[in-house]
Amino acid sequence: MKAIVFLSFSLIVLSVKGWPMVKKSFDFFPNDAYAHIHVISDCMHVASEPGDYVFKKVPHLMANVKEMPLVEAALEESTSEVCGLYVIGEPDTIVEITMKHYDVNCATGGLMAFVDGWELNGEYFPGIKDHHRELEERVVEFCNNYKQWPRVANKKFFRSSQNAALLQYRIPFRGSFIAHVRFHKITQPCNVLVQDTAAIFNMANFGNQRNCTLTALFPAAVAVTSLKIGGKNVRGDKVNYDCGAFEDRLEIGGSSGLDSHAMEKASDVCGISEQQGPEQAIFCGVTTARLISTGRYQNHAAIMLRKADENDLDIATLVCAL
Incomplete structure (x- = not known):
């Protein structure tokens, strides 16, 4: 998001196994299939657990607070604030984020971005000169273009190169998303963000x-x-x-x-x-x-x-x- 002012922050092996002839129904689902649902309520939300991270915004003037579901965050209408889901795992892991759903309208200025690493005050971890990927490859922007036909399926999949990843979003009016977070072990970690x-x-x-x-x-x-x-x-x-x-x-x-x-x-x-x-x-x-x-x-x-x-x-x- 080159044109966006990023938010500030006060410093404070996979083994393949043959399937048996009969497989129990619950074996078809990954271990974290029933992981907790996490509601994003802060503009800067730090996450270190797997599961679904849910955000929904409705215009403040149109929202009925008493009827609003728990996952809805009532914010002021027409804000252009950039927020982020900052994900951090154990030192020997990488982060996987699957966008199970996102309703972020390009036409109204909505925009999301996956960052391979973290960004704070315009600076990146890992540093631009130390990462094996160019910054243009590390930052992937996306939103919903509802004028496009046929519509493209909005499920997206990302993986980081280290134990830190960032999902940024700017939703001026209304919108929502569900991001599923998982962590995968690696054998040769290089860059590590300490928690x-x-x-x-x-x-x-x-x-x-x-x-x-x-x-x-x-x-x-x-x-x-x-x-x-x-x-x-x-x-x-x-x-x-x-x-x-x-x-x-x-x-x-x-x-x-x-x-x-x-x-x-x-x-x-x-x-x-x-x-x-x-x-x-x-x-x-x-x-x-x-x-x-x-x-x-x-x-x-x-x-x-x-x-x-x-x-x-x-x-x-x-x-x-x-």
Whole structure:
């Protein structure tokens, strides 16, 4: 949605099996077929559970509140506010969104968009320069063109490249949609948006030339618990915290937005170690660890991350401006 002002945010293996001769009726349905229905009531709705996410808007002046179903959100008429369903899963998952229904009229300015990742204040996770897909491929816009004949079936299907995805929508007058969310396990995660405030995360390039980011939307204390980055001439037999001149390295820093390229760096790490290193606190709205790999080495880093507080000021290596 290039012409839309995006909403702001205050930082706060699949195995194939043969079917038996007889199959029970309930086996025909996926495990989450009877998942809960979630009503979207906030303009920015963060979702981490599978199921149907339902939104319906009716013009405020025409709505009878007493008769309005639970799934209807009575908002002011003729608003052009852009809202979003922000979906986040476990680190080793990707997000699948199926549009089971959408009634968003193109002619009245209605518009929806699937974003492969998250967007906040015009910045994206994963960063534009770090994602393997171009931004034009990551953002898919759609709406209902009721002048088109024959009408095209409005069911759509999307999958993200990491554990975060976004469904944006602008519905000026009336409209509705039902988005079904599922999560699928993957074996080689690269970019991870953090929802846990205390956990150990593994980052690896699996021998590929790519950049991977671990991003937390809060100030965090970060410690490298094990590390193997770069060749022997770089690694030696210890951790090097001054690796800015090396192509393969782990950057740790923070920023006020999602773009990892705009972050202030606290350290550039490379080398080898099986022992936990010292903690460093990043007092920024967004904390990021970014693994940069040329593909010449099998790089790996295990990172312990937790939410930082005032007791961590003595280990602060970066404090961002407000």
